[in-house]
Amino acid sequence: MLSSLKRIFSDDAQWAATRTTAAFSARALLSVGIALFLAFSFQLQSPMSSVTTVMIVANPTVGALVSKSVWRIIGTIIGATISVGLMAVFVQSPVLYFMGLSVVVGLACMAATFLRLFRAYAAVLTGYTIVIISAPAFDNPDGIFLSAMSRLAAVVVGIVTTAAVFMVTSPRRSDTLFIQIHGLFRDTVNYILAFHQGYSNVPAQNADAPPGSTFRALPSTFHDSRAAMLTRIARLSDAVEYAAADNYDISVRQREIRAGLARLSGIVASYHPHTITPADTEQDRAVHGEIVAMLHTLLDLTKDQALEAMWTQGCARIQHARAIMIDEARATHSPRSLLFLDDIQDLLGQIDTALQDLSRRGSAGRRLRLQPYLEWPTALRNAARGALITLLATLIWYVLHWTAGPTMMLYVVAAASLLSTLPSASRAAGMMAAGTALGIPAGLLCHIFLLPQIDGYPLLWLSLCIMLLPGVWLQFHPKFGVGGFGYGVFSTVMLQVNNPIHYYNDISLFNGWMALFMGCIMLVLSFRVILPPNHRLDAARLVMSLTRSLHRLALSGRRQGKEWLVWENLQLQKVIRLAMRLSFFARPASMHEYIDAALATLSLGRLIERIRTIAGSPDIMGAQQAAIYDALDTFSELSHNPLLTAASLRRAATILCPPDALTLRPAAQVEAMACLEQAARIIEDIPGFLDQRGPLQWAEDYPAAHRPPLAAVRTEAG
Known part of the structure; x- marks a missing residue:
């Protein structure tokens, strides 16, 4: 222990990381204290909803505090509106209501997968708000509007408090x-x-x-x-x-x-x-x-x-x-x-x-609008997971008449929405469930030793700080960050601190904890067993997406108004996702080969773009231009017979500028020949990667899946 403390104080990097973690923890816990105080002051029905909101929206990344808060409030308002609307439409049909709720949560999970950075929290809070508003109204549907206003107020208090605290205390330089x-x-x-x-x-x-x-x-x-x-x-x-x-120098x-x-x-x-x-x-x-x-x-x-x-x-x-x-x-x-x-x-x-x-300021990059890559298979899978787990939780509550069913629903909806914002939801599901489960014994200890001792708000806040600090601190840990987040967010649900406070109802407490534990099990089953990821299939789809992008680029060029950098950045996002998928199942050597080949497709795309540009040069004659476009047309066969495309590129290069005539031809012809030769060589290097029957396109139990990663499937260009 002493040696670890010595390393923290002696190592500048560790000391800086510790200070950053401590500063974030202090801001988050201060936000918790102020939000809870305001919720009690406003006499809100569920003051802990504001604390849960603080733990969800408090983000270690500094910046965009106003924008983050605006997006979160938008998500909250959308969730409240949908909640009231669903209850009004299906007030006499519980099963139809549950089905509608499942569809809405699934759409929220899909939106959370697509939206980037702080915008994803709008979708997260949409699903979360729907459930926390609907849960108290299941027994009394007529009170849905008052419940919506109360819960909406608690959520907004948490959002505004967090934004204010982080804005005042965070440096923005x-x-x-x-x-x-x-x-x-x-x-x-x-x-x-x-x-x-x-x-x-x-x-x-x-x-x-x-x-x-x-x-x-x-x-x-x-x-x-x-x-x-x-x-x-x-x-x-x-x-x-x-x-x-929120920084002018950066925004301009x-x-x-x-x-x-x-x-x-x-x-x-x-x-x-x-x-x-x-x-x-x-x-x-x-x-x-x-x-x-x-x-x-x-x-x-x-x-x-x-x-x-x-x-x-x-x-x-x-x-x-x-x-x-x-x-x-x-x-x-x-x-x-x-x-x-x-x-x-x-x-x-x-x-x-x-x-x-x-x-x-004012360089060529100002007119560009970089686009995020939308991975539809992953988004649809997360939508199906969110809808399925919501439907299961609602039906379990409906069939068993379990009084803690709404608590389980609250957990599975919020957790599914939060997991959908992560690159690998299935991998993080186990960590989040484990972190939530660890909150159960922590909540028990808090109810036994801390809450009975409080005689005022300061001690209540101190008890919450002691309870939440491990989860807040671990959010900066690269391995346990998701688990710490799950612990910090859902520990607030386990305490059941209401207005007024009742900490002596053991049956209600254990009932709620059992609901959360069941929710953890359902979360893991939904994300890892019922609808598990298929990383090999996802990787194969990304490879085919890269090949199709080359095909479209060669046959039709850039879309009208789309700059080259936008296309390249979009493909690079696919390569980064491909690397993540491969890390789950491929050996390091094979993974390096696949990533090198994927990056080679970016170089190939740049060559195609240059070839199309050079083809319009006055130095390129009619027959030579026709040879170039004929060669580019063979990119339609790139995923079927890559070597055929490479052979066509080499023929076009020979027509443009034979090797023995390099010094006799115009510069444009020589440059076009060089680009065609280089494009052909890249394709000949990675035919197995580009081919739709390549090793990555087969399931693991097929013999074809174990061929050399980049070797040609068809050895002849015909």
Whole structure:
């Protein structure tokens, strides 16, 4: 114990984390005290509903306090309206009412899956409010409106109190976020630098050899570092969206910053084993040296200057390096060097644009509207789970006439809605149920030792603080956060502190605790047994979604008004979800292969976009343009016969610019040839990933599921 305390005080990172956790715990418990005091002062029927609301809406993420509160109040009002409407329509038909309630809760769970960040709490509180308003009115439907007003008041008290406390006590400084963005940009530059420095000692190869895709010079931790970088960028993008709601400096540049972060994630994702690597020639060494020198210049410029102060110098240096890459590409006679130079000059353009987006207002990123990926299978599954568990709970209460049935309904609806906001609801269901179950003995101890001693409000608040502190504190723990959240939220239900307080009704207490325990069992059964996840099927659907996106991009280009970055960011969201799904069942080696292949599809999409752009150049003749579009048309066969698509791309490349005519053709033809060759090579690297009969598309018990992850299903392009 003493050694652990020593580490906390001696380690700056641990001490900072401890202070953050303690500050959040203090804010949450202060909100609990004020909300409960106001609920008692207003003589509300169920003052603990305000405490439960505080525990639901108190979020460790600082920012967007006003927006979060507005969305929560909107969800509460919608829930109250639906609750009164359902009771009015089905007042004489309990079974129909239960069915209608189940459908509404299912829709709330689906909306919670789709909505991002604090907006998801509108859906959560919709389902939660419906049940806490309906539960007291089951015995007396005529009192539903008064019940709605009372419970609505308790929920609003909790929401407003939490927002006020966190707004007054939470620091809202933009410089901290800008420092994080500055550090992330430098780390991205270092990430790129490590790649190119790693290849500086690759043994000499034949410059005219076919393009290779080895990562021999990269450290063994490359995949982990790439995943960490992508996760860090995603979290910072969420933090920007949070901060933009109540910080002017961030709000006026929110679109540019988020676009810049999206470009950085695209840059990080572009480094994978299917990237073209340069041959070890004098020309390629010079190119490599220029890239390293440019990256070192960026690091030197950002060492003591903010991005806002150095972006003009940095962009000028990047553009100078890019011009050198373009000149070298026009002068090269090596197909492999041409592919590498063509790829790297495009990447430098991305770095240039990202730096501008992160550094100034009014850059190209301002017009972009990044779109979230809507994973319909997961949302529909969560909707079915929420509807099913609600219907089961209501029917159990209706058939058994169990007096604690409404308590069980309150738990399963609130828990199902909250779980629907998480990336993996089934995985978190067990932790939330365990945290809730641990609240039962804690509630028993509180009723035995703490509540009988109170003689006023201060001691009641102190008792609640002692009871809730473990759950509030554990919300910051990466492993036990969901369990701590379940404990903190639903422990308030177990105490049954009403107005006036009655803490001596043991039968009522144990009845309520049994209802919550039954709710925990039903939650786990619904999310993990009755409707369990199929991570392999979800991963296969994501892979096919990536392939279909390439198909649509090749055949019709971008949708009208949709920028390339929007498309790329949407696909990258799929890759991140794919990585999460694969982590549940795939071996690390296979998982790395699949993720590398998924990131290669992003590179393939960028090549398709460039090919379509070049095809409109005046230097591309009619027959050559027809060859390009014919090759792109074969992307309709990408999921059936990827090698056929690759062969068509190579034929088009030969028509545009034969290898022996590199110096005789216009630059546009040479660039188009390079893009077509590189796209063909990527497809030839990952045919098993793109094929709809690939290993991932089969169930685990099929022999075809155990083929090499990326090997071609059909070995001939025919």
